[in-house]
Amino acid sequence: MTAPRLDLDNLTVTRSGRTPLAGVSLSVGPGEFVGLIGPNGAGKTTLMRAALGLIPSTGRSSLAALPPAARAAQAGWMPQAREIAWPVTVEMLVMLGRTPHLPPGGHPGAHDRAAVDRALERMDLTTLRRRRATELSGGEQARVLIARLLAQDTPLVLADEPTSGLDPAHQITAMQTFAGLAAEGRAVVASLHDLGLAARHCTRLVLLEAGRVAADGPPAAVLTTENLARVFGITAHFAQTPDGPVFQPLGVLA
Structure with missing residues (x-):
């Protein structure tokens, strides 16, 4: 797997x-x-969709500049929409993540089945693999879509609110899984509303305000009192503890 990189200009x-x-x-x-x-x-979804070449934009995205087949092999994408329309099994839906790696008309092989097995196990879905995906709860469906993203096995991963609808x-x-992918040498970008999860698991935060980058850096450098007040209009408690960083919103500024 080649070293991943996303460059936006x-x-x-x-x-x-x-x-x-x-x-x-x-750059990521x-x-x-x-x-x-x-x-x-603020522009989080728009940024990712433009970076992927899914909506018209000006400027440059190294990912959008790739041909579609190369882009699918380079980057996995989990959109914000969670609706699963087809009554296929969980296993079959996750196997769709392998499509960019199959030749035209090709069938999944042992390597593809192993990738699906790993993704199902990572998202605690092994016992649900034979269930119809449309019969699952919203949170279970979200986990299936993350598993499909993992099965795609790309060096770049982009996910739009991947933890929405999941229990704690x-x-x-999910956040530990994404952090694990980064630790393996991949590049992961995820839009997040839970600042506590973001502070605890992300190596870097990019704060958007009205479509522009308002701050970019390690969580402690971005989640400052000034940034939280100006961009979110909130107060919060942020502390480094023996168990890692802990962030808790406290109140809304008048």
């Missing part, structure tokens, strides 16, 4: 006279787990 999106993303430049390299944070409408145990498991 002056990435801008304009829609109906509005600019939801304005001149964003950043191997071993980084980058949390995209910011209030609703599976939120932590």
Whole structure:
């Protein structure tokens, strides 16, 4: 697997006279787990979709510049939408993550089945593998979609609110899994609303405000009192403890 890297240069999106993303430049390299944070409408989803070439933009994205087949082999994508429309088994849905690695008309082999098995195990889905995905709860479906992303086995991983709808145990498991991918040398970018999870598991945070980068760095350098007050309008407690960083929002500023 080649060393992953995502490079964005002056990435801008304009829609109906509005600019939801304005001149964003950043690079994400191997071993980084980058949390995209910011209030609703800050541009987190727009940034990832533009980086993937899914919506029109100006500027440059190293990922969007790739041909579609190469892009699918380079980057896995988990969108915010969680709806599963087809009544296929969990195992079959996760196997769809292997599609970019199969030749035209090819069938999954032992390597693909092993990748699916690993993904199911990582997301605590082994006992559900024969169930129809449409029969699962919303949280279980979210875990299935994360497993499909893991089965794709790409050097770059982008996920839009991957912990939304998960119970606390599976939120932590998902974040530990993404952190583990980064520790293996991959590059991971995830948009997150839970600042506590972001502070605890991400190696780096990119704070967006009105489509622009307001802060970029280690969690302690981004989740400052000033940034939290200006961008989110909140107060919070952030401490380094023997068990790792702990972040807790406390109140809304008047």
